Structure formats: C-alpha cells, structure tokens
Amino acid sequence: MTDDPRFTAGFWDERYSSADRLWSGDPNPALVEEVSGLTPGRALEAGCGEGADSLWLARQGWTVTGTDVSQVALDRAAGHTPPELAGQVTWRRTDVLDWMPETAAYQLVFTTFLHLPSHVRRQVFAGLAEAVAPGGSLVVVLHHPRDLTDGAVPRPPEPDLFCTADELADDLVPAGGWTVHTREARPRTVTHEGREVTVHDAVLRAERTA
Known part of the structure; x- marks a missing residue:
C-alpha cells in the first residue's frame, strides 16, 4: 500500500531499540474516557507499541490482543506484563498494511496515533471496523490536524497523515450500521521542552449496530 520506510518493521524496531522506553507507560486518556463505561469482552489493539493501553484494558477485565509491526515493541510489552495479566493479554506481530x-x-477494536497516508488509512481502518462485533465499539484517537498550525508540539508537516474525527466518522457512513457516540477535537495538556502546552486529539467512538 505504501513504500514509505516509516511504516516498516525495520524502522520501528530501530526506533524502539534507540531508547529503553519511548512512551510514558500511561494509558491514553481519551481511550480511558471512551472505554470506561463499556462492558469488558474481547478487545483488539492495532499498533500497541510498548503495551500501556492493552495492559490498562486487561486490568479492567478485557481479554486483549495487542498487535504491532515491531517485535522489539512487543517483546518490551511482554516484559511489562505482570504475571496476573498473562492470561488476559496476547501480543502478536502483525503489519496492518x-x-x-x-x-x-x-x-x-481501537488504535491510538496510527497515522497513515489517507488512502492507506481508509483501507486499514475499514478492516479494523469490520473486526467489530455487533454491539461492539470502534475507538480511534489521532493527533488532530490543528496541531499542524498551532505549533505547540512539532508534527510532521504532512497534512495527509492527519484527519479529523468527522472525517473518520464519514468513512464509516458508506458501510452503514454504525452509531457515532463521539466525534470531536479534544484538547489535552502535555509537557514539551519543560513547559505545558495544549494539543488536540481527534477522537472517534462508534458502536456497530448491525
């Protein structure tokens, strides 16, 4: 779907190998807010990285499959998995492309900050949507395109890698059978270069009704 090396296992294995930890280890706050009221069942995360979101879900009672293109990230996620959660989380290497x-x-089914070119994103996210059972939920959290102009935190100057929650929701409309509960640009405070700044996430939560 794309020959960009940034979307390959080699790129991400090298990036994860460059540091003991890339991410905070805390669950994504938008995911926590959107999922906290849902009844636990089977969950799939696309792009689980070092595993913080999948492990948080497992602690809430979900049975989770965390997938990522990087085996280095998956090995790190497995290393972060406490013995009491070992039966609730499966780490699986897959390439969403x-x-x-x-x-x-x-x-x-959920994914956070899985930024892809628009033609690839639509195909990949359609496949993730198809994995949702009737009555289940699709949750997507991405960096909002307004971050490109706000300048609070540097983002790649490639607008095609970013989209709004409305655009994500519109991609579901042709398939039908969905109720959209959340579609918004949600502000979030982060620390960048020693100061607190506001960034925005595109947050979508949709329920499959048929």
Missing part, C-alpha cells in the same frame, strides 16, 4: 483481523470478532 497487509493483515486483516477476524471479522466481527471483538467487542472493542
């Missing part, structure tokens, strides 16, 4: 998850198999 050429992998289709099982259809209608999960009560929750």
Whole structure:
C-alpha cells in the first residue's frame, strides 16, 4: 500500500531499540474516557507499541490482543506484563498494511496515533471496523490536524497523515450500521521542552449496530 520506510518493521524496531522506553507507560486518556463505561469482552489493539493501553484494558477485565509491526515493541510489552495479566493479554506481530483481523470478532477494536497516508488509512481502518462485533465499539484517537498550525508540539508537516474525527466518522457512513457516540477535537495538556502546552486529539467512538 505504501513504500514509505516509516511504516516498516525495520524502522520501528530501530526506533524502539534507540531508547529503553519511548512512551510514558500511561494509558491514553481519551481511550480511558471512551472505554470506561463499556462492558469488558474481547478487545483488539492495532499498533500497541510498548503495551500501556492493552495492559490498562486487561486490568479492567478485557481479554486483549495487542498487535504491532515491531517485535522489539512487543517483546518490551511482554516484559511489562505482570504475571496476573498473562492470561488476559496476547501480543502478536502483525503489519496492518497487509493483515486483516477476524471479522466481527471483538467487542472493542481501537488504535491510538496510527497515522497513515489517507488512502492507506481508509483501507486499514475499514478492516479494523469490520473486526467489530455487533454491539461492539470502534475507538480511534489521532493527533488532530490543528496541531499542524498551532505549533505547540512539532508534527510532521504532512497534512495527509492527519484527519479529523468527522472525517473518520464519514468513512464509516458508506458501510452503514454504525452509531457515532463521539466525534470531536479534544484538547489535552502535555509537557514539551519543560513547559505545558495544549494539543488536540481527534477522537472517534462508534458502536456497530448491525
């Protein structure tokens, strides 16, 4: 779907190998807010990285499959998994660019900050949506395109890698059978270069109704 090296296993293995930890280890706050009221079941995370979100879900009672293109990230996630959660989380190496998850198999499918070119994103996210069982939820959290102009935190100057929650929701409309509960640009305070700044996330939560 793309020959950009930034979307390859080699790129991400090298990036994860460059540091003991890339991310904070805390669950994504938008994911926590959107999922906290849902009944636990089977969950699939695309792009789990070092595993913080999948492990948080497992602690809430979900049975989670965390997938990532980087084996280095998955090994690190496995190392972060406490013994009491070992039976609730499965770490699986997959490349979302050429992998289709099982259809209608999960009560929750989610991804955070999985930024892809628009033509690739639509195809990949359509496959993730198909993996949601009736009554289940799709949750997507991305950096909002307004971050490109606000300048609070540097983002790649490539608008095609960014989209709004409305655009994500509109991609579901042709398929039908969805109720959109959340579609917004949500502000979030982060620390960048020693000072607190505001960034924005595109947050989508949709329920599959048919």
